[in-house]
Amino acid sequence: MTHxxxxxxxxxxxxxxxxxxxVARGVTRILPGVxxxxxxxxxxxxxxxKELVAITGPSGSGKSSLLYLLGLxxxxxxxxxxxxxRATAHMSEAERALTRLSTLGFVFQxxxxxxxxxxxxxxMLPMRALTVLAEEEMRARAGALLASLGLAEHASKRPDQxxxxxxxxxxxxxxxxxxxxxxxxxxxxxxxDSASSEQVFSILRDLVDKxxxxxxxxxxxxxxxxxxxxxxxxxxxxxxxxxxxxxGRRAH
Amino acid sequence: MNxxxxxxxxxxxxxxxxxxxxxxxxxxxxxxxxMMAALMEGSQNDFTRQLIDAVPHITVSDDRREAPVQPAExxxxxxxxxxxxxxVRRKGIKNPLAIMASLEGWVPGAVAPSVKVQALIRYxxxxxxxxxxxxxxxxxxxxxxxxxxxxxxSVLSLYRATNAIILGERLAxxxxxxxxxxxxxxxxxxxxxxxxxxxxxxxxxRAVDEGTAYVLVRTGQxxxxxxxxxxxxxxxxxDPLAASGVARRIERETGYKSVAWQExxxxxxxxxxxxxxIMYTVVGAILLVASFGTYNIISTITHEKTRDxxxxxxxxxxxxxxxxxxxxxxxxxxxxxxxxxxxxxYLLTRALGSLEFKISGxxxxxxxxxxxxxxxxxxxxxxxxxxSLFAGYFPAAKASRAYPVDIIRGAT
Numbered sequence: 001m002t003h004x005x006x007x008x009x010x011x012x013x014x015x016x017x018x019x020x021x022x023v024a025r026g027v028t029r030i031l032p033g034v035x036x037x038x039x040x041x042x043x044x045x046x047x048x049x050k051e052l053v054a055i056t057g058p059s060g061s062g063k064s065s066l067l068y069l070l071g072l073x074x075x076x077x078x079x080x081x082x083x084x085x086r087a088t089a090h091m092s093e094a095e096r097a098l099t100r101l102s103t104l105g106f107v108f109q110x111x112x113x114x115x116x117x118x119x120x121x122x123x124m125l126p127m128r129a130l131t132v133l134a135e136e137e138m139r140a141r142a143g144a145l146l147a148s149l150g151l152a153e154h155a156s157k158r159p160d161q162x163x164x165x166x167x168x169x170x171x172x173x174x175x176x177x178x179x180x181x182x183x184x185x186x187x188x189x190x191x192x193d194s195a196s197s198e199q200v201f202s203i204l205r206d207l208v209d210k211x212x213x214x215x216x217x218x219x220x221x222x223x224x225x226x227x228x229x230x231x232x233x234x235x236x237x238x239x240x241x242x243x244x245x246x247x248g249r250r251a252h
Numbered sequence: 253m254n255x256x257x258x259x260x261x262x263x264x265x266x267x268x269x270x271x272x273x274x275x276x277x278x279x280x281x282x283x284x285x286x287m288m289a290a291l292m293e294g295s296q297n298d299f300t301r302q303l304i305d306a307v308p309h310i311t312v313s314d315d316r317r318e319a320p321v322q323p324a325e326x327x328x329x330x331x332x333x334x335x336x337x338x339x340v341r342r343k344g345i346k347n348p349l350a351i352m353a354s355l356e357g358w359v360p361g362a363v364a365p366s367v368k369v370q371a372l373i374r375y376x377x378x379x380x381x382x383x384x385x386x387x388x389x390x391x392x393x394x395x396x397x398x399x400x401x402x403x404x405x406s407v408l409s410l411y412r413a414t415n416a417i418i419l420g421e422r423l424a425x426x427x428x429x430x431x432x433x434x435x436x437x438x439x440x441x442x443x444x445x446x447x448x449x450x451x452x453x454x455x456x457x458r459a460v461d462e463g464t465a466y467v468l469v470r471t472g473q474x475x476x477x478x479x480x481x482x483x484x485x486x487x488x489x490x491d492p493l494a495a496s497g498v499a500r501r502i503e504r505e506t507g508y509k510s511v512a513w514q515e516x517x518x519x520x521x522x523x524x525x526x527x528x529x530i531m532y533t534v535v536g537a538i539l540l541v542a543s544f545g546t547y548n549i550i551s552t553i554t555h556e557k558t559r560d561x562x563x564x565x566x567x568x569x570x571x572x573x574x575x576x577x578x579x580x581x582x583x584x585x586x587x588x589x590x591x592x593x594x595x596x597x598y599l600l601t602r603a604l605g606s607l608e609f610k611i612s613g614x615x616x617x618x619x620x621x622x623x624x625x626x627x628x629x630x631x632x633x634x635x636x637x638x639x640s641l642f643a644g645y646f647p648a649a650k651a652s653r654a655y656p657v658d659i660i661r662g663a664t
């Protein structure tokens with residue numbers, strides 16, 4: 001594994017201070033089959049708080065697979081993933097679901113909003129699943145999230161009444177519904193035009209800078225990746241570089 | 253509202269057309285099965301009612317179920333009797349008035365005496381054998397439907413003339429007798445009287461209408477040549493289904509053969525069991541076909557929702573919760589379908605009940621006999637709900653096990 005400028009740091013993820021949010025140790029994922037396919041191999045990775053990490057690499061390099069493993073959507077064949085210091089390997093299906101619901105927020109390339117529900121209802125879905133807030137609190141919080149993303153006037157519309165960029169912003173609002181410390185974004189700008197891409201990436205940037213979230217985003221767009229704090233490159237399922245772009249930020 | 257219920261109901265509401273088709277499928281199954289059950293049970297009840305009405309619920313007669321015990325058998329432990337000709341006993345029920353009084357004390361219903369003799373009815377040169385029954389016009393209407401079956405005259409008309417007789421309508425037709433006709437009744441005992449036709453009845457049972465005539469008990473006793481003879485007691489109980497038990501007790505207490513209507517028509521009642529099997533098979537088949545429709549629609553909805561299932565799971569919904577969503581959708585469709593089916597079934601049954609048929613030979617218009625039973629509605633709804641649950645559970649279980657990563661990859 002190559003560490004660029006950050007190689008000097010003993011544990012890059014701890015640069016932002018405090019306990020690392022995500023730790024992957026020797027994570028390998030092999031798809032069984034007549035010819036087993038290695039999706040990712042021997043990944044060692046530590047991501048701390050308030051980091052915007054871009055995972056780049058050519059198609060089929062295992063970017064999304066790594067993201068799914070970090071997001072507990074998939075289980076490693078070998079190695080382990082720790083979230084918030086908790087080992088996840090032996091978690092039950094219900095525990096993993098609860099961890100996803102409370103600690104992680106997902107944004108996919110496609111918005112994946114439920115078409116039957118209004119924008120507001122879509123944002124409220126994770127809150128309803130967590131059952132912590134009262135109905136009115138959920139509405140207020142979802143409304144505030146939409147307003148902060150410039151979607152206040154679209155709250156009662158259905159997803160098919162919105163533009164692609166707007167839908168993806170709703171998906172970001174949904175990912176933030178339960179105020180998770182970690183947002184995982186799989187090609188969040190992949191299906192958007194450049195203006196919308198810029199807008200969505202700015203939102204992700206602000207989440208780190210202003211809200212103190214950690215964002216791990218898979219992207220093909222090197223221009224956007226350059227605006228991350230840290231860029232991890234994958235080739236054939238292995239990390240080939242892990243570079244701190246904003247050296248000052250790491251030092252901070 | 254609970255998230256699972258919220259999503260399930262939104263799915264059902266949002267996909268109104270598909271949901272309506274599914275609901276209509278269930279409703280049709282439930283509705284038609286209710287109608288079929290109403291028709292089958294109605295016709296059975298009608299048949300039973302006619303059967304029960306045509307005969308007294310219990311007939312106590314001086315017949316015996318077993319050969320009489322001989323004195324030698326009571327005197328010795330072992331006795332073998334060959335070639336015995338039992339002594340001629342006086343016919344009839346001994347002390348009928350006392351027995352009737354005793355029965356009236358506990359039997360829930362009414363008791364009436366009768367005298368039954370076989371006779372030859374002769375009119376205008378035609379002879380027809382018939383069972384002539386001496387009845388008490390005041391008591392008889394309480395034990396049989398003869399009063400209601402009178403087409404001309406009434407039971408009380410028996411008092412109008414000396415030796416008055418009421419004939420079955422078909423019997424009258426066969427000998428060509430009308431009301432007021434004077435005919436001759438002759439028995440094997442050698443009695444012969446002239447009787448005047450004072451009434452005609454029609455029970456609807458051909459054998460009865462062709463071969464039965466009613467006279468007063470006193471006239472019957474003259475024909476039997478035995479004063480004070482009563483050879484049959486007719487009992488009508490308030491609950492016809494309890495007739496067997498009452499009959500057994502009467503037989504135990506009086507020692508006379510006591511036959512309930514169920515025993516008299518054992519063969520018909522066993523035919524009812526076959527009918528019931530047919531009915532439930534037909535009704536079950538209708539519901540089964542409807543449940544296939546439900547299964548098809550629910551599994552299509554589930555299949556179409558695969559991507560949403562993946563997202564819900566990725567967001568953090570548990571497998572069980574996802575499964576519950578689709579099971580609830582199926583149950584909602586089943587429940588709404590069953591309720592709509594109840595309404596449809598009721599309306600169909602009412603519509604069938606309003607149809608009038610004219611059957612040759614019967615002057616009155618006839619309607620289809622129908623039974624409105626809460627049991628039919630309960631069974632139909634229970635089967636519809638169970639099949640909806642079945643239809644929802646398996647696609648839902650399959651969907652909930654789906655691996656979100658595979659679906660998300662496939663969708664992007």
